[in-house]
Structure formats: structure tokens, C-alpha cells
Amino acid sequence: GAKRGGRGRILRFDPVMEEELHGRLSLVSRLAEAQSNGQFSLVYQPQLALSDGTTFGSEALLRWQLPEGGWVPPDRFIPVAEDAGHILSLGEWVLRQACLAQVRWRDGAVGRLRMAVNVSVRQLRDENFVRGAERILTACNADPRDIELEITESHAMENDQVLAMVRVLRGMGFSIAIDDFGTGYSSLSRLQQLPASVLKIDRSFVTDLGTLPESRSIAATIVKVGHELGMTVLAEGVETAEQEEILRSLGCDAVQGYLYAKPMPAERFERWILERSPERSPEQSPATVS
Ligand code: C2E
Ligand code: MG
Ligand code: MG
Ligand code: MG
DSSP, rough: BBBBBBBTBOOOHHHHHHHHHHHHHHHHHHHHHHHHOOOOOOOOEEEETTTTTTEEEEEEEEEOOOSSSOOOOOHHHHHHHHHHHHHHHHHHHHHHHHHHHHHHHTTTOOOOOOEEEEEHHHHHHHHTTHHHHHHHHHTOOOOOEHHHHHHHSSSSGOOHHHHHHHHHHHHHEEEEEEEEEEOOOOHHHHHHHHSSEEEEEEEEHTTTTTTOOHHHHHHHHHHHHHTTTOOOOOOOOOOHHHHHHHHHHTTOEEEEEETTOBBOOOOHHHHHHHOOGGGGGGSSTTTOOO
């Protein structure tokens, strides 16, 4: 496109850019009303221990359903919400809903599970985040040790303000997970400084585990580094038994992926848990479940 500096500057967009810009603008304007109109919901994906297959936690994932039908994937609207600043109120809503579900399960038949919640770096830069999180924990009667904040590995981790914030959250009792590990650019020294207890191997390496020796080497290295730093290592996006077997041989601790379950609405997640673990609900022995 043509560009001229100063006043009267001309910006020409090619059709793809224009489409992109228009799409983002309409998303921004629709994001604001989406929250008040109840178009957001959470789905939950189980996290399992590789040693015995028990489900110890779940990850809450945000869904946006448009009133005219169809879904906008989070990879599309989260970056827009971050740019528009809307992620602050949306992120608070997510944390509250996730805490409410965790407490409901804890106090009901499902039992105590850890709830992982994705947190944008934009939220970690907000000075009101800690106060908001405290308010939510109190209002929901949630124990921060049961709530895991997932932070995506990125350049932003090199930011000292973000590091300080993660330490405060850890000090409050939250568990911290590093998401999408291996795709960002954070240094190993920064990883060492972060008080994280879980390291999540990015799906891209898991996908190619059986076919690319490089992916297997990277996964093996992440497991070693994580264990060296005293962390639990969880592989995301496990889709095949072969991938699971390789991860087991590498000493990976935990898994999450379509092989076990897709993200599910709360009621389906509850049923999934109860059907798989009859010992959790004695009145529903496998013989009586049809
Ligand atoms: P993520 O946190 O790395 O979440 C994992 C993504 O992988 C999810 O996509 C999940 O549905 C998908 N997934 C899980 N298992 C499999 C599998 O076996 N195969 C495949 N192909 N995919 C699998 P989703 O729900 O579309 O979310 C995409 C990203 O959007 C998330 O990546 C996270 O970065 C972001 N996101 C989602 N919810 C929130 C939220 O509440 N707040 C923030 N800040 N970000 C969120
Ligand atoms: Mg995540
Ligand atoms: Mg992510
Ligand atoms: Mg991830």
C-alpha cells in the first residue's frame, strides 16, 4: 500500500487488510455488549495424571456464542479483547465463573479438583488485578490453592512488573502454570525466577511426537527442565495413544487432550467425571449406569 508521512498521510489497505480491520472493528463493538448479553460461557477440559489416569483438575476455556448462531474462537477474539482493554472485565468474569464451578464441585459429588484459568498478560499488568482476584475468592469461598493461573509464555514474561505480579499471586496461594511452553521466547533464567508449579508442553510438539524426532527431543527437554526446576509437566493436545505412550516414556506427569475428553459445558463435565469414577458417587455404581 502507498504511505506518506505527516499530515495528509495516505494509507491504502489491500482488500485482505481491509477485511481484517473491518472484522476487528465489528468484534470490538460486539465484545462490549456480548458480556452483558450473556453470550460468553465456559467449557471445562479434564487434566489427568499419567501414572494412574485419575482426573485431578480441569482447564476452564472461554466460549463466545453469537446470538445469530455460530461461535467466535478465542484465538480470534482474545487478542481483540486485549487490545481494546476489554480483557480486564472479561477476565474477571472468567475467574469468577471458574471459581464458582470449582467450589460447587468441591462441595458436591464431583469432589475437589484443581481449576486452571487462563490469564492474559494484559491482566497481570493491571494494578487492580490482585484486589479483584481477592474479592472473587472471598465471594466464592474458593481456596486459592485450588485455582491455577495459566500464563502463556511470551516476551512479556521478561517484564519485571509481570514477574512481581506473578510472585504476589503465588504468595496469595494461587498455583501458577506456564502455558504453551516452548513457543515463546522467555529465557531459562526467567523460568527459574517464576514461582510456577506446572509447565505445559505446547500442543505443537505433542502433535508431532510420533513423526518428528525433533519434537520428541524438545518434549524430552521440557520434561527434564521442568523436573529440574521442581515443576509438574503437563502435555496439552494429546490425541493418540501413541503420543500418550511416548509422553509416558519421557516421564511426563500429566496430560490433557481430545484422547480423553474435549472441553465440555459444566453439566457434561460433571457427568463425565461421575461416570468414570464410580467411587466418587457410591449410589451410581457401574452396574446401575446404563
Ligand atoms: P490454551 O490455553 O493453550 O488452551 C488449549 C487449547 O487447545 C484450547 O483451545 C483447547 O480446546 C485446545 N485443545 C485441547 N486439547 C486438544 C486436542 O487434543 N487437540 C486439539 N486440536 N486442540 C485441543 P481453545 O479453547 O480454542 O482456546 C484457545 C486459546 O485461547 C487458549 O489456548 C488460550 O490461550 C485462549 N483462551 C481460552 N480461554 C481463555 C480465557 O478465559 N482467558 C484468556 N486470557 N485466554 C483464553
Ligand atoms: Mg491454557
Ligand atoms: Mg495459550
Ligand atoms: Mg496451551
